Amino acid sequence: xxxxxxxxxxxxxxxxxxxxxxxxxxxxxxxxxxxxxxxxxxxxxxxxxxxxxxxxxxxxxxxxxxxxxxxxxxxxxxxxxxxxxxxxxxxxxxxxxxxxxxxxxxxxxxxxxxxxxxxxxxxxxxxxxxxxxxxxxxxxxxxxxxxxxxxxxxxxxxxxxxxxxxxxxxxxxxxxxxxxxxxxxxxxxxxxxxxxxxxxxxxxxxxxxxxxxxxxxxxxxxxxxxxxxxxxxxxxxxxxxxxxxxxxxxxxxxxxxxxxxxxxxxxxxxxxxxxxxxxxxxxxxxxxxxxxxxxxxxxxxxxxxxxxxxxxxxxxxxxxxxxxxxxxxxxxxxxxxxxxxxxxxxxxxxxxxxxxxxxxxxxxxxxxxxxxxxxxxxxxxxxxxxxxxxxxxxxxxxxxxxxxxx
Amino acid sequence: xxxxxxxxxxxxxxxxxxxxxxxxxxxxxxxxxxxxxxxxxxxxxxxxxxxxxxxxxxxxxxxxxxxxxxxxxxxxxxxxxxxxxxxxxxxxxxxxxxxxxxxxxxxxxxxxxxxxxxxxxxxxxxxxxxxxxxxxxxxxxxxxxxxxxxxxxxxxxxxxxxxxxxxxxxxxxxxxxxxxxxxxxxxxxxxxxxxxxxxxxxxxxxxxxxxxxxxxxxxxxxxxxxxxxxxxxxxxxxxxxxxxxxxxxxxxxxxxxxxxxxxxxxxxxxxxxxxxxxxxxxxxxxxxxxxxxxxxxxxxx
Ligand SMILES: Cc1ncc(C[n+]2csc(CCOP(=O)(O)OP(=O)(O)O)c2C)c(N)n1
Ligand code: SF4
Ligand SMILES: [Mg+2]
Numbered sequence: 001x002x003x004x005x006x007x008x009x010x011x012x013x014x015x016x017x018x019x020x021x022x023x024x025x026x027x028x029x030x031x032x033x034x035x036x037x038x039x040x041x042x043x044x045x046x047x048x049x050x051x052x053x054x055x056x057x058x059x060x061x062x063x064x065x066x067x068x069x070x071x072x073x074x075x076x077x078x079x080x081x082x083x084x085x086x087x088x089x090x091x092x093x094x095x096x097x098x099x100x101x102x103x104x105x106x107x108x109x110x111x112x113x114x115x116x117x118x119x120x121x122x123x124x125x126x127x128x129x130x131x132x133x134x135x136x137x138x139x140x141x142x143x144x145x146x147x148x149x150x151x152x153x154x155x156x157x158x159x160x161x162x163x164x165x166x167x168x169x170x171x172x173x174x175x176x177x178x179x180x181x182x183x184x185x186x187x188x189x190x191x192x193x194x195x196x197x198x199x200x201x202x203x204x205x206x207x208x209x210x211x212x213x214x215x216x217x218x219x220x221x222x223x224x225x226x227x228x229x230x231x232x233x234x235x236x237x238x239x240x241x242x243x244x245x246x247x248x249x250x251x252x253x254x255x256x257x258x259x260x261x262x263x264x265x266x267x268x269x270x271x272x273x274x275x276x277x278x279x280x281x282x283x284x285x286x287x288x289x290x291x292x293x294x295x296x297x298x299x300x301x302x303x304x305x306x307x308x309x310x311x312x313x314x315x316x317x318x319x320x321x322x323x324x325x326x327x328x329x330x331x332x333x334x335x336x337x338x339x340x341x342x343x344x345x346x347x348x349x350x351x352x353x354x355x356x357x358x359x360x361x362x363x364x365x366x367x368x369x370x371x372x373x374x375x376x377x378x379x380x381x382x383x384x385x386x387x388x389x390x391x392x393x394x395x396x397x398x399x400x401x402x403x404x405x406x
Numbered sequence: 407x408x409x410x411x412x413x414x415x416x417x418x419x420x421x422x423x424x425x426x427x428x429x430x431x432x433x434x435x436x437x438x439x440x441x442x443x444x445x446x447x448x449x450x451x452x453x454x455x456x457x458x459x460x461x462x463x464x465x466x467x468x469x470x471x472x473x474x475x476x477x478x479x480x481x482x483x484x485x486x487x488x489x490x491x492x493x494x495x496x497x498x499x500x501x502x503x504x505x506x507x508x509x510x511x512x513x514x515x516x517x518x519x520x521x522x523x524x525x526x527x528x529x530x531x532x533x534x535x536x537x538x539x540x541x542x543x544x545x546x547x548x549x550x551x552x553x554x555x556x557x558x559x560x561x562x563x564x565x566x567x568x569x570x571x572x573x574x575x576x577x578x579x580x581x582x583x584x585x586x587x588x589x590x591x592x593x594x595x596x597x598x599x600x601x602x603x604x605x606x607x608x609x610x611x612x613x614x615x616x617x618x619x620x621x622x623x624x625x626x627x628x629x630x631x632x633x634x635x636x637x638x639x640x641x642x643x644x645x646x647x648x649x650x651x652x653x654x655x656x657x658x659x660x661x662x663x664x665x666x667x668x669x670x671x672x673x674x675x676x677x678x679x680x681x682x683x684x685x686x687x688x689x690x691x692x693x694x695x696x697x698x699x700x701x702x703x704x705x706x707x
Contacts (some may be wrong), residue, residue, distance in 0.1 A: 022492035025485065051488040056520030063474065063517070067449060067482045068489030070472055075489075089475050126562035198470045198486075200445045200499050205465035207473035209456060215463060223463035 001183070001255075006176050008169035011139040012078060012162070013038040015146030017048050019091040019102075022073040025064035026054040027216065029083040029127045030116040031166035035055075036078065058264060062103070062400040064089035066359055069099040069243040070206060072194045074150065077101070079107035080124040080166060088126070095130030097207055098233065100153035102145060103131075105163045105281070106170040107330070117366020118166040122281060124307075124331035126161070130233055130239050133308040135278035136164040139174040141259055144251060144307075147179075151188055151247045156236045157195050162305075165330075166279040167366070171280040179255045187254040211255040222381065237309045238325065244306050260303070260312035265318055269299030274319055275378060277328040278304040281363065283329070287371035291380060299378060304340065312347035322355040326381040328374065329394070330363045337361075337394050356390055362397035373397055407652070408590045408597075414440045423466035425458040428622025430629060431533055432458060438502070438531065439469055443598035446500045447490075449474050449482035451514065453506040454540045454614075457535070470499070479505040480518040482526040491527075500600055501528035506539045507548035511569045522576035525604040529596065532569060532607070533586070535614035543617040550611055550637075552671070552680040553618075558597040561679055565691055573607040575591035580606040582651075586613065587629025588649055590654045591640055600641075611638040619675025621626035628673055633657075634665040636696035641703075648702045658700050667692050 006014065013035050016024065024043065024064040027037040042048035045193045051068070055061045058079050079087065084105060096099050105123045106267055109115040123133060132152060142164045149160040164170060196206050213225040224232065245261025252258030266286050268274055268337070276286045282303040292299045302318055304311070323350075329338025336342060341359030348354040358381045362369045377397050384392055407437040408454040415673045418439035422550040431454060439446070447470040450456055456473060456583050460466040483503035505514055510532040516632045518530060537555050538544040545555040555562065574581050580602050583594040592610060599606035632638040635652050640654040650658050657664060667689045671677040 023488045025488075053484055053488050053526075054411070054524060055481060055484075056523075058515060059477060060517045063478040063481035064488060066478075067472060067474065067485030069446070070494070071486050071489035071493060071495070073489040073492045090478065093475050196472075198447050198472070200447075200470060203444075203465075203468050203470045205462075205467065205471045205473070207457055207458075208459055208462045208465065208471075209473075210462040216460070217463035240589060254408070298671045358701030 001040070001177050001179050003175050003177050005173050007034065007165050007171055007173050008137065008139045009034040009106065009141050009171070011143040011176050011251050012146055013166070015143045015180055016076040017042060018179065019074065019147055019188055020151045020190070021050055021076040022077045023051045023053065023062040023064065023068035024077065025055050026077045026079065027055055027058045028106060029080045031170040032078045032104070033109060034170070035104060035106070037044045037193060038151060042267065045307065055075055058086040059090060062087045062094060065101045066090060066094050066097060066099060069101050070097065070196045071198045072191065074191045075101055078104035078106065080106045081110050084122045084126065085110065085193060086329060089128055091129045091131065094159045095233070097161055098157040099161040100157055100191070102146060102149045102153055103159065103161050105161050106166045107163055108166040108286040115365040118168050118330070119364045119366070120330040120334070122243065123161055123163045127308055130158070130237070131304070131308065132158055132237065132244070133158065134306055135301065135304060136162065137280055137282050139169060139176050142169065142177065142258060144255070144257060145382060148190060148247050148251050152243055155243055155247070156240055157208065158236050158240065163279065166281045174356070177257070183255055186253060232381055240309050241311060243403065260305060262306040263314050263318060264303045264406065266301040266303070268302055268318060271298045271300035272323045273297065273378065273382060274300040274302045274322050274325045275299060275374070276292040276302045276304065276325050276340065277343065280329065281328055281330065284369070284371045285374055288375040288378060291371065291375045307340070310343050310347065315344060315347055316351045316354065319355055320351070320353050323382060324358045324385050326353045326378050327357060327359045329361055331359055331360060332364070341394065344362055356385055358384060360391055360397050361393040361394045367398055369397055408593050410422040410590055413437060413590070413593060414443070416440065416444065418444045418468045419659055420466050422469060423458045424460060425454060426616045426622070428615040429454070429458070430535065430586035430614060433589060433625070434592050434610055434612060435532060436519040437496055437589045437593040438596050439467070439653070440598055441593045442500050442502065444469050444585050445498065446470070447472065447486055449479050449486060449501070449503045450498045451479045451505050451509040452476040452540060453509050454535070455504060455506065457540060470688060472657050472706050476509055479503045479509055479514050480521040480530060483530065484521045484524070487527045498637050503528055505532060507532060507534040507536060508546040511547045511567060519576065522573060522578050522605045522607070523643070527603055529599045529606045529608065531596070531610060531611040533610050533660055535617060536566070537613045539617045541613055552684050553676045553677070554679060561684065568608065570609045577646070578605040578607060579645055580642070582608045583638070584608060584640055585611040585629050585633055587626045587633070588640065595642060598705045617676070620673055628670070629672065631665065631670045635667045635670045635694050636664045637667060637670060638692070639696070639699050641699065647706065650699065650703045658703055664696060
């Protein structure tokens with residue numbers, strides 16, 4: 001293990017190298033581009049013995065990963081915002097084909113209008129595509145999670161998105177402990193034979209038209225229909241609720257660091273109010289907690305690492321007995337509310353002893369949000385609760401009224 | 407030139423598939439798989455070819471076959487080739503991308519152009535049935551002028567784009583034009599392409615009784631007639647050197663006037679509403695193209 005001062009993008013690229021990826025295909029887009037640039041330099045210099053396909057688009061980037069993974073290779077790609085949206089058809093394909101692809105997302109705001117700065121609208125909008133989604137709070141977690149992602153993906157045959165905030169992490173340097181190749185080789189052996197076999201001596205028709213109902217094969221064995229495949233896929237994501245923490249613990253045993261599995265907390269045990277978020281925002285929330293605790297307000301942070309599968313049971317357990325959960329979303333389901341807020345409300349709906357949930361929307365398109373702003377939003381939420389409110393529309397943090405006219 | 411009696415006898419396309427009776431794709435796929443000895447992996451997008459391949463959990467074809475998204479055939483082949491190389495299995499099988507005219511010339515042209523510019527190592531075979539057949543005969547960029555489709559009810563106004571020439575402009579090692587009506591021409595071109603590395607592009611005319619409105623028994627006859635008229639031209643371009651092949655080479659050598667396109671047009675329901683003027687325009691267009699091919703043949707470029 002050596003400590004390096006590197007960006008989040010370099011942490012992602014380093015993880016791909018340590019995972020000994022065999023095929024890389026990615027297309028440049030801010031703020032992800034340094035990942036592709038770094039990996040292509042390593043492949044060119046021979047430092048990373050992999051195939052690097054310089055595709056002409058993100059649709060093709062994920063396509064290359066899909067078929068390379070189908071023939072058995074360990075693959076890697078990365079993108080952001082419009083790149084992810086451009087891949088959308090293949091995002092679904094990768095999941096439906098049950099391929100253990102790992103893709104890093106340097107989270108960025110969606111156009112229009114153009115904006116290259118951070119929010120999480122891009123990956124949150126892929127929530128339902130059947131991928132596992134993990135969110136990182138700092139550069140160390142990006143490196144560790146990306147390596148863990150391969151083990152999770154290959155155990156379940158489900159692709160994993162490792163999401164980290166654009167610029168805030170992608171372009172910010174931090175000290176990162178880089179495990180040795182030996183440590184990672186022991187934790188992550190080469191990929192075993194793929195689920196989908198490509199062999200001229202055992203020819204298969206992979207991913208053909210599949211009817212709604214089960215159907216007998218040539219030997220009379222009844223095989224799943226489309227709906228059964230989807231149920232199996234859902235089952236794999238539910239299984240991930242166990243596999244993600246298991247792999248995190250195994251990584252802890254191998255490398256000496258783990259991240260809490262599905263969720264984690266900070267000063268939450270005795271808190272009345274939980275501040276809930278995913279990504280780098282949670283680091284800022286720990287600072288807001290310090291400020292509020294100094295005022296005697298009992299608050300803590302509840303960090304979401306796995307957004308899909310949604311860790312509903314764990315969230316219910318961690319929030320039991322709290323008075324208020326304030327959710328900070330860097331994305332919005334337009335016409336409703338932030339995705340995490342909406343999902344958390346649903347998870348708590350039938351739970352006893354559960355808190356009121358208030359949503360906040362912040363950091364959209366890179367709008368600055370400071371720990372003080374977050375503490376203020378928490379104070380407003382507590383005041384709303386004290387005034388008897390049990391539900392409210394999202395609080396837009398740092399929305400500037402003077403900018404209201406077009 | 408391989409004779410029909412000399413084709414390998416092993417069959418990879420199983421008897422019985424879901425394509426329409428008389429479909430040109432089935433005739434061609436049989437010889438394509440033979441030319442590769444079944445040592446291949448195909449990438450196949452949404453198209454009639456998907457339907458021909460069969461429905462889960464049965465298959466009509468005895469070669470590895472990966473179904474892929476409609477625009478992604480070429481990138482999917484590039485990924486399969488890269489994956490096989492990374493796994494040390496690149497020599498075990500040829501990667502064959504096979505897609506329709508829509509999947510190739512319209513929605514898939516970006517991925518194909520990218521792969522051609524990179525000279526990725528696979529064969530791309532476009533079977534051209536001149537419209538989006540799988541979705542009900544809508545026009546494509548390769549539908550000929552005058553053809554009625556379900557999005558050109560009065561007949562398409564534009565001539566088709568010349569996809570092989572677009573591929574030639576990428577300076578890839580091998581470009582060929584063939585027809586499912588000449589299985590041995592298809593076989594020879596695929597067999598030759600198999601021995602070449604880099605991106606090899608083969609364009610194959612594939613008559614479609616359902617979409618063109620003709621009797622399924624006439625598939626081969628119409629495919630041949632298209633060559634007699636100079637509408638479809640059999641040729642190959644190897645490392646930039648142009649050569650007419652098979653029947654097209656014989657027609658050029660004979661130097662006589664080709665069969666009028668009106669004869670071909672009269673055979674198909676899709677051209678029923680064409681006026682004499684429209685037919686004359688197609689004739690002029692075909693004459694000009696044919697003169698160009700003959701000139702290239704003479705110049706040997
Ligand atoms: C992204 C996307 N758009 C549209 C379709 C619908 N679609 C499926 S096949 C097809 C037409 C295929 O035409 P072509 O490539 O010429 O093959 P053919 O059906 O004629 O064999 C279309 C439009 C799709 N599957 N995916
Ligand atoms: S519509 Fe045409 S191309 Fe498609 S299967 Fe039928 S005959 Fe073949
Ligand atoms: Mg077609």
